[in-house]
Amino acid sequence: AQSVTQPDIHITVSEGASLELRCNYSYGATPYLFWYVQSPGQGLQLLLKYFSGDTLVQGIKGFEAEFKRSQSSFNLRKPSVHWSDAAEYFCAVALNNAGNMLTFGGGTRLMVKP
Amino acid sequence: EAQVTQNPRYLITVTGKKLTVTCSQNMNHEYMSWYRQDPGLGLRQIYYSMNVEVTDKGDVPEGYKVSRKEKRNFPLILESPSPNQTSLYFCASSWRGTTSKVGNYEQYFGPGTRLTVT
Numbered sequence: 063a064q065s066v067t068q069p070d071i072h073i074t075v076s077e078g079a080s081l082e083l084r085c086n087y088s089y090g091a092t093p094y095l096f097w098y099v100q101s102p103g104q105g106l107q108l109l110l111k112y113f114s115g116d117t118l119v120q121g122i123k124g125f126e127a128e129f130k131r132s133q134s135s136f137n138l139r140k141p142s143v144h145w146s147d148a149a150e151y152f153c154a155v156a157l158n159n160a161g162n163m164l165t166f167g168g169g170t171r172l173m174v175k176p
Numbered sequence: 177e178a179q180v181t182q183n184p185r186y187l188i189t190v191t192g193k194k195l196t197v198t199c200s201q202n203m204n205h206e207y208m209s210w211y212r213q214d215p216g217l218g219l220r221q222i223y224y225s226m227n228v229e230v231t232d233k234g235d236v237p238e239g240y241k242v243s244r245k246e247k248r249n250f251p252l253i254l255e256s257p258s259p260n261q262t263s264l265y266f267c268a269s270s271w272r273g274t275t276s277k278v279g280n281y282e283q284y285f286g287p288g289t290r291l292t293v294t
Contacts, residue, residue, distance in 0.1 A: 071216065094281050105180075105266060105285035106219075113281075152218055156281050163209070163234065164283065166218035 064089040066155050068167035075143050076175045083138040083170050085153030094156040095136040096164070097127055101149045109151075112136065123147070148174045178203045180286035182267050188292045189257055197252045197289050199267030206272035208250040209234070209283065210242065212263040219266065225250055226272070257293040265289045 065088045075081055087093060094113050098106040110121025117129040127138045136153060153167040180201045189195055201208065206227045211219040211234075221234030225244040239261055241253040250269075254261060268283040 066218075068218075096281075098285075105287045106268075106283075107285075108282050111282065154219075163221055163224055164219075165235075166211075166220070168216050168218045 064093065064155050064165050066153050066165055066167035068151075068153055068170050070170045071168070072171050072173065074173040074175060077145050078142050081138075081140045081143045081147070081172070083151050083153075083172070085136045085138065085167060086134050087136065087153075087155045088134065089155060092131070095127075095129060096154040096156070097121065097125070097136075097138050098152045098154060098166075099123075099149050100152065100169075106152065109138070143172075143174055145174045145176065148172055178284070180267055180269055180284050182265075182286040182289050184289060185287065186290050188294065190294055191258055192256050195254050195257060195291075197254075197265060197267075197291070199250045199252065199286060200248050201250075201267075201269040201284070202248065203269060203271070203284065204247065205269035205284070206247070207270045207283075208244065209268045210240070210250070210252045211266045211268065212236065212261075213266060213288075214263050222252070222265075254291075257291075259293050261291065262293050263291060265291060 067086045096111045097109040100106050109125050110119050112119050112129045120126050125140050150169045150171045152169050154164045183198045209224040210222040213219045220236045222240050223242040225231045267286040270283045
């Protein structure tokens with residue numbers, strides 16, 4: 063069965079600093095990969111997704127992620143964090159032929175210091 | 177406005193008292209799902225539906241039922257709630273695509289329902 067691991071439960075960065083959130087997945091074939099963000103008290107919003115092609119994908123709010131097949135990773139990055147980026151971030155994987163079933167990682171809570 | 181709505185948003189109930197959480201989407205999506213979110217575990221899929229009258233179990237279906245009698249609605253039913261079902265529940269929907277265009281797998285999430293079972 064596929065699985066998703068987000069090794070960092072909490073991360074604190076200073077406003078303006080760069081950010082990288084880690085995501086590792088376990089799946090035999092090339093998965094469909096997603097990053098979602100959940101602001102406090104809100105539902106989930108899609109930041110970006112990878113299906114195929116260019117391994118560096120751009121998303122909303124200035125985020126990007128890079129798919130590395132050799133490392134089974136799909137890390138999320140942002141060059142300069144804003145206070146409004148404080149939220150919980152979830153990495154997810156979908157099976158190619160399983161409709162829209164998503165398996166989520168445990169989440170990383172990002173805190174931003176002024 | 178395209179959206180997924182859930183009701184109620186907050187619910188406190190007692191063990192054994194049947195309840196239903198409604199979910200409705202106005203985007204004509206074929207796929208709908210229910211997830212529960214627990215600290216440190218992320219979101220786990222409870223049930224999903226590929227279309228009307230087509231439902232299947234996700235990773236944690238025990239203690240839950242669903243139905244999909246209409247395309248827009250996908251209620252979650254707890255016949256006999258227990259304290260271990262205290263959680264934050266999300267409904268989501270997505271577009272299957274057509275024969276000429278692949279669905280984009282993007283799920284649209286509702287605002288969540290916080291359920292407490294005492």
